[in-house]
Amino acid sequence: xxxxxxxxxxxxxxxxxxxxxxxxxxxxxxxxxxxxxxxxxxxxxxxxxxxxxxxxxxxxxxxxxxxxxxxxxxxxxxxxxxxxxxxxxxxxxxxxxxxxxxxxxxxxxxxxxxxxxxxxxxxxxxxxxxxxxxxxxxxxxxxxxxxxxxxxxxxxxxxxxxxxxxxxxxxxxxxxxxxxxxxxxxxxxxxxxxxxxxxxxxxxxxxxxxxxxxxxxxxxxxxxxxxxxxxxxxxxxxxxxxxxxxxxxxxxxxxxxxxxxxxxxxxxxxxxxxxxxxxxxxxxxxxxxxxxxxxxxxxxxxxxxxxxxxxxxxxxxxxxxxxxxxxxxxxxxxxxxxxxxxxxxxxxxxxxxxxxxxxxxxxxxxxxxxxxxxxxxxxxxxxxxxxxxxxxxxxxxxxxxxxxxxxxxxxxxxxxxxxxxxxxxxxxxxxxxxxxxxxxxxxxxxxxxxxxxxxxxxxxxxxxxxxxxxxxxxxx
Ligand SMILES: Cc1cc2nc3c(=O)[nH]c(=O)nc-3n(C[C@H](O)[C@H](O)[C@H](O)COP(=O)(O)OP(=O)(O)OC[C@H]3O[C@@H](n4cnc5c(N)ncnc54)[C@H](O)[C@@H]3O)c2cc1C
Numbered sequence: 414x415x416x417x418x419x420x421x422x423x424x425x426x427x428x429x430x431x432x433x434x435x436x437x438x439x440x441x442x443x444x445x446x447x448x449x450x451x452x453x454x455x456x457x458x459x460x461x462x463x464x465x466x467x468x469x470x471x472x473x474x475x476x477x478x479x480x481x482x483x484x485x486x487x488x489x490x491x492x493x494x495x496x497x498x499x500x501x502x503x504x505x506x507x508x509x510x511x512x513x514x515x516x517x518x519x520x521x522x523x524x525x526x527x528x529x530x531x532x533x534x535x536x537x538x539x540x541x542x543x544x545x546x547x548x549x550x551x552x553x554x555x556x557x558x559x560x561x562x563x564x565x566x567x568x569x570x571x572x573x574x575x576x577x578x579x580x581x582x583x584x585x586x587x588x589x590x591x592x593x594x595x596x597x598x599x600x601x602x603x604x605x606x607x608x609x610x611x612x613x614x615x616x617x618x619x620x621x622x623x624x625x626x627x628x629x630x631x632x633x634x635x636x637x638x639x640x641x642x643x644x645x646x647x648x649x650x651x652x653x654x655x656x657x658x659x660x661x662x663x664x665x666x667x668x669x670x671x672x673x674x675x676x677x678x679x680x681x682x683x684x685x686x687x688x689x690x691x692x693x694x695x696x697x698x699x700x701x702x703x704x705x706x707x708x709x710x711x712x713x714x715x716x717x718x719x720x721x722x723x724x725x726x727x728x729x730x731x732x733x734x735x736x737x738x739x740x741x742x743x744x745x746x747x748x749x750x751x752x753x754x755x756x757x758x759x760x761x762x763x764x765x766x767x768x769x770x771x772x773x774x775x776x777x778x779x780x781x782x783x784x785x786x787x788x789x790x791x792x793x794x795x796x797x798x799x800x801x802x803x804x805x806x807x808x809x810x811x812x813x814x815x816x817x818x819x820x821x822x823x824x825x826x827x828x829x830x831x832x833x834x835x836x837x838x839x840x841x842x843x844x845x846x847x848x849x850x851x852x853x854x855x856x857x858x859x860x861x862x863x864x865x866x867x868x869x870x871x872x873x874x875x876x877x878x879x880x881x882x883x884x885x886x887x888x889x
Pocket of ligand 1: 422423424425426427428446447448449452453454455456468469470471472473474640641642643672673674677706707708806808812813814816817818852853854855861862863864865867
C-alpha cells in the first residue's frame with residue numbers, strides 16, 4: 414500500500430498540466446497513474462522516416478488566447494504549416510484532376526459555410542449536417558454553370574473534412590447550435606512543432622532537459638506507468654479514496670483528479686466508481702460524444718506527388734463508389750485526403766474518419782498497405798512508387814482512449830447536458846473540499862477537443878486545490 418495525497422489518473426496533457434501546476438505551487442505528494450507505458454496520452458510523437466510524426470495531436474490551433482501558444486511564443490518552437498494552407502488538388506475516382514477554376518468556385522461556396530461563423534446556427538435546433546447541406550445547395554445557386562455532379566462529390570468530401578475537425582462520425586449527429594460553444598483562437602490555426610513533435614511541448618511543461626529523453630523534469634519519479642486504474646472507491650463523508658489498479662495494487666489518496674478520455678469514461682464509469690457517480694455526471698458522460706479520427710502516414714523513398722501539390726482530396730463518383738462498397742476495400746470511402754508533412758519531405762499523411770476508420774483499425778498492416786496501393790492506382794493515372802513504410806493509428810481500439818476527441822451532438826442538446834456537468838467536482842460533504850475532480854479536453858466548455866483545452870482543464874483542477882489549501886491550511 415502506498416499513500417499519496419493527490420493522485421492524477423492519466424498522464425496526458427491535462428494530467429501533466431495539473432501535476433506540474435500543483436508541484437510548482439508547493440504540493441509534493443503528487444502521483445500520476447498512467448495505463449500506457451509512456452506519457453502524453455493523445456499526444457504521441459514517434460520516430461518515423463526522417464525525424465518524427467505525431468500520431469495524435471499535431472497542431473497548435475490558434476494564437477491569441479491559446480495557452481500553448483502564449484507559453485511558447487518566444488521559444489521558436491512553432492512554425493506555420495504551409496502544406497495544408499495551400500489549395501489541395503481534387504482527384505475524382507476516374508483519375509480526373511478537377512480544374513482549378515471549378516475548385517475555386519466551389520471553395521467560394523464553402524468559404525461562407527464555416528460553421529463557427531454561421532449566425533444562423535445559434536438557435537438552430539437540428540444537426541450541423543442538415544444545416545450545412547441546405548446552405549451548400551442554396552449558396553451553389555449563386556454560382557452559375559457549375560457541374561452539380563462534381564459539386565456533390567466535392568461537398569461529400571467537405572462534410573468528411575468537417576467531421577474530422579469535430580471528431581464526429583458523420584455531420585448528422587453533430588449539434589448545429591453546439592458549433593457556437595467551441596471557440597477558435599485567433600491567429601494561425603495550424604502551427605506545427607517542426608521536427609520535434611507535440612511531445613516537445615509536454616517536456617517544456619515538465620521542465621524536462623531538452624537533450625536527455627529520460628529526464629522528466631518536475632515529474633521524475635512521479636509517473637507510474639502500466640498502472641491502469643480499475644476501481645475508485647470514494648465516500649463523500651471521508652477524505653480517503655481507495656484506488657485499485659489492474660494488478661490489485663491499492664493506492665490511497667485524499668484527492669483524485671481523473672483525466673481519462675470521454676471514451677474511457679463511457680466504457681467503464683459504471684464499474685470504475687463506487688458508489689456510482691451522480692446522475693448529472695452520468696448524463697454528461699452519456700450525452701457528450703466522441704467519434705474516431707485516424708491518421709495514416711506513408712513513407713516513400715522520394716516524394717511521389719507533384720512537388721507543387723500540397724495535398725489531394727479524393728472525390729468518389731457514384732459509379733466507382735457503388736463498386737467500392739462491394740469490395741473488401743469498402744472502408745477506403747472514409748479516407749478524406751492526403752497531404753505533405755512539415756519537415757518530412759518523403760511522407761504523405763492521410764485522414765480517415767468514423768466507422769471506416771474503426772474498420773481499418775481491425776486490419777493488419779499488410780491489409781491496409783495493399784488497400785492503399787489499390788486506392789492510389791484507382792485515383793492516379795501515372796505509375797506510383799510503392800511506399801516503403803506505413804503507420805496508421807488505432808485511437809478507438811485502444812481501451813485507454815476509445816476514440817479521438819469530443820464534440821457536441823444533437824443528443825447532447827436533447828439530454829441538456831454540458832462539459833460543465835462533466836467537470837463539476839464531487840466534494841467532501843463535511844468541509845466542501847474537492848474529493849473527486851475531473852479534467853481532460855471533454856471537460857472544457859469552449860476549447861474541448863484540443864490540447865490547449867486539456868491543458869487549461871488540468872490547470873483549472875490544480876487551481877481548485879491550490880485555492881482550497883492556500884486559503885485555509887498549510888500546503889500538503
Ligand atoms: C488523431 C488526433 C489528432 C488530434 N489533433 C489535434 C491537434 O492537431 N491539435 C489539438 O490541439 N488537439 C488535437 N487532438 C486532440 C488532443 O490530442 C486531445 O484533446 C488531448 O491530447 C487530450 O488530452 P487529455 O489529457 O484530455 O486526454 P488524454 O491524452 O487521453 O490523457 C488521458 C490519459 O489517461 C490514460 N488512461 C486512460 N484510462 C486509464 C485508466 N483506467 N487508468 C490510468 N490511466 C488511464 C490514457 O492512457 C491517457 O494517457 C487530436 C487527437 C487525435 C486523436
